[in-house]
Amino acid sequence: MIRVIIMDDEPLALINMEKKLKEFNSIEVIKSFTTAKDLLAEGPSLDFQVAFLDVEMPGMNGLEIARLLKEWNKNVYIVFVTAYRDYAVQAFEIHSLDYLLKPISKARLETTINRIQELLHLEKNSTPTLIRNKPALTIQCFGGFVVLHDDKAVHWRTVKTKELFSFLFSNLNSLVPRDSIIDALWSETEYKKARVQLHTTVSYLRTTLSALGYLEVIQHANGCYILQLEDFQCDAHDLEHILNRKMETGKLDIETAEALIQNYQGEYMATLDYPWITSKANFMNNQFTLLLHDLVEHYTAINDVKKREHILLLTIEHNPYSDKTIQQLIKHYIDVDNRANAVKIYNNFKRTLIADLGILPEHETTELFNAISVEL
Incomplete structure (x- = not known):
């Protein structure tokens, strides 16, 4: 049963609302009030989950009463009942569950009660976040914006x-x-x-x-x-944590970084056409580039040429106009004695710059390529 209190300064309206609520078997109206004085006297001792409040009342109005109830119990659900639309904005600011306009139809009231039942059911059956091994909420920012809860897309x-x-x-x-x-x-x-x-x-x-x-x-x-x-997992937050830890300790968390790279889907919120994203996306994409450069340095230091090549190719995919990365990749192919790939990567890079930006590679990149061409 859903335990409910009602407050309305008009006795007939109060009786009508109580009658409507009692038509639902899941509702128990434990107390009705016509004055704030009565509510203040009895309210703190009552065990209720939902408050149906009229907005326009003398003394303390419904909005003020709602704030008071939230102080008593932050989890109480507030439903405003009024003949006026003017208070909708303030009602939503108080975290109200719903805003019902008089006269209220049974169908509209049923929608509200169904929402309350769903929320109370989830509260009752939810697993405390402290004992979860894996966060239920997963948010993927790179490549788009996908929000999953228990591996199901949020609606x-x-x-x-x-x-x-x-x-x-x-x-x-x-x-x-x-x-x-x-x-x-x-x-x-x-x-x-x-x-x-x-x-x-x-x-x-x-x-x-x-x-x-x-x-x-x-x-x-x-x-x-x-x-x-x-209690959530997010690839963008994992990236920032990795880089922050490296700044603090001077060491890169290779295992976490490799897991992030393996699941990389593309640029930050790439599929969303929101004008406000640009600045944040540029910052996060630059952060990802920093992680790639750190990994290249790590794999170079331990002489893991296979992983170094993989990260360099991913860096070019992430930023196809980077002369610095092309230079690193050309030097990598020289180190592994694969000059044919070095020539191929340079020519592809040059064509991309000319086609997309109308420019040529930097002088240092061209000089590196010319040195390889002479040897060939």
């Missing part, structure tokens, strides 16, 4: 829900001003409409993440949003 309610998650995830654990999000995702939309769309999308995203067992991970304060996630 996003709207396209914007996915984009908002990718934007907040790109700024993980950082406060992002509301207007910065609007500029990034709704730049072509009139501001007032964009703000409503943002709060609607935030609500959808919270519901999606809550259904996966990630509760209260999106916070709103002082006009900013912040996404705080734990």
Whole structure:
């Protein structure tokens, strides 16, 4: 049974709401209130999971009551019931589960109750994150943006829900001003409409993440949003961790780096056509290039010519216009006495530069090639 309290300053509206809820066998209305005074007196001693609150009430309105209930129990679900649309934005900022407009149909109320049942079921049956051997949430950023939960693709309610998650995830654990999000995702939309769309999308995203067992991970304060996630695996975060550890210790975690390289699918969020991605993508692609260069140095130091060649070829694939990498690859082929491949790689590189950029290889690259050609 879902334990529910109701609050409405109009007695007839309260009776009507209680009657509607009691039509559902899964609902137990444990208490109804018409005044904030009564709620403050009895509320803290009640065991309830959901609060249906009218918004327009004298004294403390529904929004203020909701904030109070969240202080008592951050996991309580809030459903606002009102005849007015004007409070939708504020309602979503308080992490409300739903916003019902009077008069409420049974079908619309059933949708809300089904969502509550689903969330409570997941809470009851979820495995505590501390005892998981493998994170349930996997996020692949290189080559696209794929989010899996228990190896199944996450379903996003709207396209914007996915984009908002990718934007907040790109700024993980950082406060992002509301207007910065609007500029990034709704730049072509009139501001007032964009703000409503943002709060609607935030609500959808919270519901999606809550259904996966990630509760209260999106916070709103002082006009900013912040996404705080734990217990997940992400290739982009693995990359940053590897490079940060190398800076701290001076040593490269070869095993983790090789695993990351093996699963590499392409450039950062390459399949997404979001204007805001460019700066972050450039940074992450440069970070990946740094890791490749570190691996080349490592394999050169231990004289593993096979792995060095593999990483150099991957580096060229990642950045086909790099004279430095071509020079390294030519020298590699000289070292392994394969000058034919050195000539081939140079000619391919030259054709690519001319076709794509209208330029020739650097002088040092050409001189290296000429030296090989004389020997041949």
